[in-house]
Amino acid sequence: MMAFNDLHIVAVKKKIDEVKHFLSISLSISNAHTVDFYTRGVWSTFISVSPEDVLCAISSTQDSTGALEEKENTTFGFCNASKKLLDISALLRAAKAHCLPGLGVCMQLEELMHNLRLMCGDTAAGQSSNKVLAPDEFMNWKKAHEVQSMSEVVASLAKCCRVKQVIDVGSGKGYLCSYLSMRYNLQVFGIDSSTTNTHGAQERNRKLKKFSKAYQQHRFIENNCVQSNDESREHYNESDGSKNCITKQGVEAQTESSALSQQVTRDLLASNNAAECPLDPSDSDSGSSFLSLLALDVIEDVSLRVHPSKLSAEERERRKRENLERKAREGKRKDSNSSLFSPLTSYVTAETELKTLITELENAVLVGLHTCGDLASSSLRMFRAKQELRAVCSVGCCYHLLSEEFDQDRPGCTSDGVCGFPMSQYLKDQACFCGRNARMSACLALERVSAGGGLPMESLFYRAVLHVILQDHYDCFKSEKRVGNVYSKATSFADYVRRALRKLDLDESKLSDGDIQSYHDRYTPRMNEMVAFNMLKVTLAPCIEGLILLDRLCYLKEQENVSHAALVQLFDPLQSPRCYAVVGIKKSTD
Known part of the structure; x- marks a missing residue:
């Protein structure tokens, strides 16, 4: 293979050091609890300027550009003594310099495709001469954008590695699987831990086959x-x-054929109403309420897939038996009614024996489109460990679901001690950790907010003031965990509080409507503090995401059997906020 112009591991480590140093100063903002905003005096604890100054600086494009000049006794705008933020403009410039675009670590998609064409000696690599269908004809615009961009890269990787099989982990509804199979004639195995997703993918697969026949x-x-x-x-x-x-x-x-394709398209779009990883409205404890209250258009999706720790041994065995029986039936059939791709139900880790799960497995490309939490890390470990996996293209999401090895407040690693972050030995040696609140902040979409998407501040404000009420009138306020999405059903702040108290099984007769409203009136003048603080969180989000992704890139570069590894922006961040892919290629076995 020809040389691949990816970043050297020494350069990657240098960029990691830069981001880590910046976050060591600024991460306290991202790790602050929005729920505790008023009960713990978050604004006065971390910020020494007015909310108006913060919002003015953020809205000014001029303040976020220029050289990183520090005022005396400050670092990235924070006072060296008090650790409070003094210079908003300095922080904004530093944040811009320490996100992935500012660091200059990402390979352009055009450069990646050019390199792949050179590596396989074909200027048409990744292109299909006979287009089967356009993805936006059977999925929503966001998913169509993602599937089309990623499938071109995956097809090019398959061609360069001379393989015809693809394994999609966390395949969900099977959109990427179906498109890769129909357009690029690849044999695709979609693996998802959710039985519901697998069964849904099988039904969608059946409809897509009709669509494909009609379209062709x-x-x-x-x-x-x-x-x-x-x-x-x-x-x-x-x-x-x-x-x-x-x-x-x-x-x-x-x-x-036209009538058939139109009917199938209507069926497919009708089944696409739910998000791939819908937001869980019940997940609103003190550590995640900030994320659960945000609008869907300014955050990434959250997985509802069942974690393996919640599956009984009988359920795991049942899924394995079900997969084997299905494969046996397909092996006997081998007729024109076979599936476009093969959906499997299984929870996979780096230790999963793929050849047991997929009996006809040959060399393959491993892919993951918005693999949630630790699944993204597990897929990269699987790529390293399995010789039959020749390349990987992984786009992760749901950083708040990552387990962290060195986060003492929230230990969440698996029984064998394998965690989602950090992956690289370089960051392991430094015992690096972010914290769950910071990882939740990394789920925010800066580009969407900057484009006018905004934040649902009233719901966040209601939740923070509710916490003040719980502190003042209920002894158990510290142990309360789940308020849920009561805001969407509430007609007023008083109604919101009463719904929340009933949800928490607390005595609402302690407070009159006037008592409740008095809290709303008292804190309304301070709502701009919360607005400004959360905008700072949004500003820092890309830097936290950058550290997580640089760790994954460094991990691949540490492996002796990996010849090339790069970070690539695959998607438009306005359409798909989690837009970066980790791409890797194994050394040739020839």
């Missing part, structure tokens, strides 16, 4: 219309004087 038939008629002396007729287009050759059979088939 329609294109065949368009591209192969020829005149025949006894079966054709000339059709004259009066509007432009052009002539089109259409056979009688062709007209009937075209009408039939």
Whole structure:
């Protein structure tokens, strides 16, 4: 293979050091609890300027550019003595310099595709001469954008590594699997831990097969219309004087295929109402309420997939038996009704024996499109450990679900001590950790907020003031965990508080509506503090994400059997906030 212009591991470690140093100063803001904003005096604890100054600086594009100049006795805008933020402009410039674009560590998608074409000696690598279908014809615009961009990279990786199989971990509804199979003629195995997702993928697979047949038939008629002396007729287009050759059979088939494709498209879009990883409205404890209250258009999706620790041994065995039985049936069938791809239900780790799960497995490319939490880390470990996996393209999400090895407040590693962060030996040796609140902040979408998406501040404000009420009137306020999404049902602040108290099984008769409203009136003038503070969290989000992704890149570069590794921006961040892919290629075994 020719040289791949990816970043050297020494340069990666240097960038990691830069981000880590910046976050060692600024991470306290991201780790602050929004729920505790008023009960713990968060603003006065961390900030020494007014909320108006913060919002003004953030709204000014001029203040976020220029050299990193520090005022005396400050670091990145924070006072060296008090650790409070003094210089907003300095912080904004530093945040911009320490996110992935500012660090200059990402390979451009065009450069990646060019390198892959050179490596496989084909300038057309990753391109399909006969387009089967456009993805936006059977999925929403966001998913279509993601699937089309990622599938081109995956197809190029498969061609370079001379493989015809793809394994999609956390395959969900199977959109990427189906598209890779239909457009690029790859054999795809989709693995998901959710039985619901697997069954849904099988049904969608059936509908997509109808769509594909109709679409190909329609294109065949368009591209192969020829005149025949006894079966054709000339059709004259009066509007432009052009002539089109259409056979009688062709007209009937075209009408039939068009109607079928339209019906299948309607069925597919109707089944696409739910998000791939919908937000869990019940997940609103003191550590996650900030995320659970945010609007879906300014955060990434949150997985509802069942964690393996919650599966009984009987359930795991049942899923394994179900997969083997299904594979046996498919092996006997081998007819025209076989699936476009093979969906499997299983929870996978680096120790999973893929050849037991997939009996016909050969060399393959491993992919993951928005793999949640530790699954992204597990897939990279699997890529390193399994010789049959020749390349990987992984886009992670749901950073708040990552387990951290060195977070003493929230130990969450698996029984064998394998954690989602850090992965690289370089950061392990430094005992690096972020903290759950910071990882939740990393889920925020800076580009969307900057483009006017905004934050649902009233719901966050209600939740923080509720916490003041719980502190003042209920002894058990520290142990309360789940308030849930009561805001969407509430008609007023008083109604919100009463719904929350009932949800927490607390006596609401202690407070009158006037008592409750008095808290709202008291803290309303301070709502701008919360707005400004959360905007600072949004500003720091890309830097936390950058550290997590640089750790994964460094991990791949530490492996002796990996020849190339790079970070690539695959998607438009306005359409898909989790837009970065970790791409890796194994050393050749020839």
